[in-house]
Amino acid sequence: MDAFGRLVLEELPQAARVGLTLGFVRTFAVPEIAAVLHGTGALLDAPKARAKATGATMFALIGQGVDSPEGRRLVGHLRTVHERPGITDELMAYVLACFTLGPVRFLDAYGRRPVTGQERAAAYGFHTALGNALGLPANGADLAEVGAWTEAFEARRFGPSPQGRALWASTSGLLASRLPRPLARLAPLVTAALLDGPLRRALGVDRPPAPVRTLVRAGLRRLR
Template structure:
């Protein structure tokens, strides 16, 4: 099944790292004002952020586990198509969101995991992304994992920006990132969460990155994830 190596990575080999990466991918969408406004408008992330994030994660992990073409996968795809049929959410925005949920976990493993993702795992991630994108009738944004990651970087350079919605979402949900981390650093939750943001995303969310020692500590703590 396409994506088998990717499924093993996120479900068996490095599940904790993958969950942090997926959560960070979720947060990354706040940097795009159009997406932030839609998420903010639903109100779910402001009133029940953990429940909303858990539901999103459960859907993605179920799709990864069962495959897009399975009976479970087809039912989830139908639900996703219905839920995301909203004004202001076009195919390009949805393709970016899908990239955040697929590319970001792999990128996080590369940056902080106990090992880097293998070529087979990257190919599997792309195969999963490609299959889900096709099922959702989204535009293709690359022919392999590297091209999708490159497209996302260009998209962010042109579409990231500050918005009241994005900042409100960050304020309501930044604890989700820290809750995924090893216990020793959770008490520093706001600083640790901010340490995981790259400069471009931090600027879009109006977040001041913490001092280098906190970023260093966060990186060391992430090495405890499996």
């Protein structure tokens, strides 16, 4: 297991799960992706099961490797997802970037320590290996460039949609359940505090008051 795997699976797994969930939520702000996810009905009917399956897939790929027997099986499943109507190479590349960047960005912002250079390099290696396995175009020479690519993509493609807002309504409670218990009791305000401005605007979420944001930041230091 490489440095990225040890970080998200052994050292700070609870925080990594929150970050991965936030990465998934980020895709709801792209109307084309929201339409596909909404159309399957899985996130609306059983959000916990769907999110658990997504997390299990990504963490298995991170822990076992894209080229492992289980990794190859999961890549085959992702190829099937990629073949759904409405999913282009660019959209799929964005989703995978969100899954890689989500834990890293969350740990940078709220973790007990910043992500190291070695861990970032390993995260980029995972991202590149998975993208190559799926036949997706490269979107950066390192993790920072992947992040810049996603920001440019979001500037062009983020927007409000009824489907995106419905997906957020169905999964925001799941996000709250992954937080420390004192914060989870304050769920919609707490979950809203984890969203940045462009994401809140796309999902129709109001910015919480400053005291709530401060409380959230302090509470998240308890995550491991």
